Amino acid sequence: MSTLGERIDWAMRQKLKTxxxxxxxxxxxxxxxxxxxxxxxxxxxxLLEISMVLGVNPVWLQSGIGEPFEGSTDISAYTATEDDEDNITLDVLDIEASAGHGAVNGDMVQVVKQLKFVPDQFYKYYPGITPANIRIINVKGDSMFPTFNNGDLLFVDISIQYFDGDGIYIFTFDDTLFVKRVQKIGRDYCIISDNDDVYKPWYIKPEEASEMFIHGKVRVHQSQKLNFVG
Known part of the structure; x- marks a missing residue:
């Protein structure tokens, strides 16, 4: 499958799509x-939208590199091929938000890639999302399973850098980066892993709250399909 057309045709046949x-x-x-x-x-x-519909790795679809269904949620190596200034551009950040025990010295600053979307396609797949506020990162670990899987893409709303009600947040605490569900119980923040058979809830007390910095709130995550986070 040396050409893009051959890869699309092959993936369509795997999905039995006309x-x-x-x-x-x-x-x-x-x-x-x-x-x-x-x-x-x-x-x-x-191409990104095609990869989502067909459930294949967008890097493989674009370049033929890698396996069709291996790492299909990791698009940090994907490069859009259209330079149209009317496209919507989202930054992919150099960060590993840990869904396990935390990533030490996490940082949400460096931009390593940019993804470009045709506006009509973007608003079809991401209704209600303001592009200027969104950054994309990959999740690592299993503590948020089954909500997130290792390698899922997280679309993070960086305009929300405060507790905005129960939800899943990217935050730093004690110089460690987490992606966790956060609830307010009394004056405490309850930090919850959805994989609660392995990871138990823990608390950030009011006197520790100044050490907690919220980078953003997760709005959407993508695995083989789009999933909106409540």
Whole structure:
């Protein structure tokens, strides 16, 4: 499968999808899908969306590197091929938000990649999301299973750097970075792992609250499909 068109055609056959079905899910014409399969499209703009619909690794889809279904949620190596200034651009940050016991000295500053989305496709897949407020990171570990799996993408709203009600937050505490569910119980913050058979809840007391810095609140996570976080 040396060409993009061959990889798309192969992935469609694995998912038993016709050109018409794929076109409808992507909101494009059947002719546009045919052009992709026949390698007539010079600068395809919706490879990320195609990878999500077909459930394949977007890096493999774009370049042929790696395995089709291995690491299909890790798109930090994906590079958009369209330079249209009208596209929506999201930053992928150099960070490993730990869903286990925490990542030491985590940082949400360095941008390592940028993903570009066609606006119509972005708002179709991410309704209600303000692009300017969103940064993308990968999650590591199993403490938030089954809500998150290791390698899932987290779409983090960095405009929320305070406790905004119960939800899943990216935060630093005691120089350690976490992705955890946070609840307020009385004056304490209760830090909860969804994999509670292994990871037990713990508390941040009022006198420790100044050591807790919230980087953002998780709005969406992506594995083989999009999942909105409540």
């Amino acid at each position: 050109r018409k079905q794929l076109a409808e899910e992507l909101d494009v014409s059947v002719m546009a899908i045919g052009d992709l399969i026949n390698d007539k499209t010079k600068k395809p703009r919706n």
